[in-house]
Amino acid sequence: xxxxxxxxxxxxxxxxxxxxxxxxxxxxxxxxxxxxxxxxxxxxxxxxxxxxxxxxxxxxxxxxxxxxxxxxxxxxxxxxxxxxxxxxxxxxxxxxxxxxxxxxxxxxxxxxxxxxxxxxxxxxxxxxxxxxxxxxxxxxxxxxxxxxxxxxxxxxxxxxxxxxxxxxxxxxxxxxxxxxxxxxxxxxxxxxxxxxxxxxxxxxxxxxxxxxxxxxxxxxxxxxxxxxxxxxxxxxxxxxxxxxxxxxxxxxxxxxxxxxxxxxxxxxxxxxxxxxxxxxxxxxxxxxxxxxxxxxxxxxxxxxxxxxxxxxxxxxxxxxxxxxxxxxxxxxxxxxxxxx
Numbered sequence: 001x002x003x004x005x006x007x008x009x010x011x012x013x014x015x016x017x018x019x020x021x022x023x024x025x026x027x028x029x030x031x032x033x034x035x036x037x038x039x040x041x042x043x044x045x046x047x048x049x050x051x052x053x054x055x056x057x058x059x060x061x062x063x064x065x066x067x068x069x070x071x072x073x074x075x076x077x078x079x080x081x082x083x084x085x086x087x088x089x090x091x092x093x094x095x096x097x098x099x100x101x102x103x104x105x106x107x108x109x110x111x112x113x114x115x116x117x118x119x120x121x122x123x124x125x126x127x128x129x130x131x132x133x134x135x136x137x138x139x140x141x142x143x144x145x146x147x148x149x150x151x152x153x154x155x156x157x158x159x160x161x162x163x164x165x166x167x168x169x170x171x172x173x174x175x176x177x178x179x180x181x182x183x184x185x186x187x188x189x190x191x192x193x194x195x196x197x198x199x200x201x202x203x204x205x206x207x208x209x210x211x212x213x214x215x216x217x218x219x220x221x222x223x224x225x226x227x228x229x230x231x232x233x234x235x236x237x238x239x240x241x242x243x244x245x246x247x248x249x250x251x252x253x254x255x256x257x258x259x260x261x262x263x264x265x266x267x268x269x270x271x272x273x274x275x276x277x278x279x280x281x282x283x284x285x286x287x288x289x290x291x292x293x294x295x296x297x298x299x300x301x302x303x304x305x306x307x308x309x310x311x312x313x314x315x316x317x318x319x320x321x322x323x324x325x326x327x328x329x330x331x332x333x334x335x336x337x338x339x340x
Contacts, residue, residue, distance in 0.1 A: 044141025076114030
C-alpha cells in the first residue's frame with residue numbers, strides 16, 4: 001500500500017460507511033429494488049480492476065444459449081452513445097463499449113444491449129419481439145436497483161477481496177460483507193495447478209455461508225492467434241519478434257504467455273480509445289512486425305490502419321474442478337425460474 005493510499009485512510013472509512021448505509025437501506029426495502037419474472041444472473045465483483053468478468057459472461061453464454069434465448073446487458077463503459085442501445089449490424093465498439101461489442105460479434109444467436117440504467121435496460125429488452133428467457137447482467141453486483149435472481153461474485157486469486165480494503169486506501173467498491181449477497185463465488189485467474197490445500201486455505205479465508213458455493217478458475221489462452229484473414233499457431237509465433245499490445249486492467253499474464261526477449265510490449269489504460277496519434281505510434285513501434293493484442297482491444301482496432309498486421313489471442317475461463325457442479329447450479333436456477 002503506497003503512502004498516498006495510507007494518507008487517504010479516513011476517506012476509505014467514510015466511503016465504507018456510506019456504501020454500508022446504502023446496502024442496509026436496500027436490504028431493508030427502504031430503497032426499492034425491481035425484480036423481473038425472468039431468470040436474471042448478475043456477474044460482478046467487489047473491487048475495481050480486472051477480475052475476469054468478460055470470460056465469465058462468455059462461459060455463461062456458451063452454457064445457456066443453445067437451450068435458451070439469452071441477452072446480455074452491460075453499462076457499456078466509455079461508449080459514446082447514451083441510454084438504451086440494442087446491438088445490430090450498425091453497432092461498433094464506440095456505440096456499445098468494447099466488451100458488449102465483443103459479445104455481439106462472437107455470439108450472433110443472442111441479444112446484446114447496453115444501458116447504465118439496468119432497470120430500464122431489462123424493461124426495454126423484455127419489450128422486444130423475440131421473447132427472452134435469460135438475462136445476464138455484466139458488472140452489476142453493486143447495481144442494487146435491480147434485484148437479480150442469482151449473483152456470481154468474482155475475485156482474483158492474487159487480489160482476494162478478503163485481503164483488500166475500501167477505496168481509496170484499497171480497491172473495494174463496497175465492504176467485504178457484500179459477498180454475502182452472492183450465490184456463487186468464483187476465484188479467478190488462479191494457477192492451473194492450484195492444489196486442494198491452497199483451495200481449502202482460500203475457502204477458510206473467505207468464510208462463505210453454508211448456502212454459498214465456491215469455485216476456482218484459470219484463464220486459458222488459445223493455442224492460435226487470429227488476424228483478419230489468417231490464423232497462426234502460438235507455438236510458431238512465440239519465437240518471432242513482434243509487438244504485444246494491451247489496453248486492459250492487468251496485462252502481465254497476456255504478455256508473459258506470448259513474449260520473448262526480443263519483443264516490445266505496449267500498455268494502454270483499460271478501455272482506451274485509440275487516437276490517430278496512438279495508431280501512428282504503434283505502427284512505428286511495430287516497424288512492420290506482427291502486432292498481437294487482446295480480444296477486447298482487437299474489437300476497437302480491427303478497422304484501423306493496423307489491421308494488416310494485427311492479431312488477437314482469445315481467452316476463456318476454465319474451471320480447475322467442479323465444473324459440472326457449477327453448470328448444474330446455473331441450469332437448475334434457470335429452469336426453476338422460467339415462466340411458462
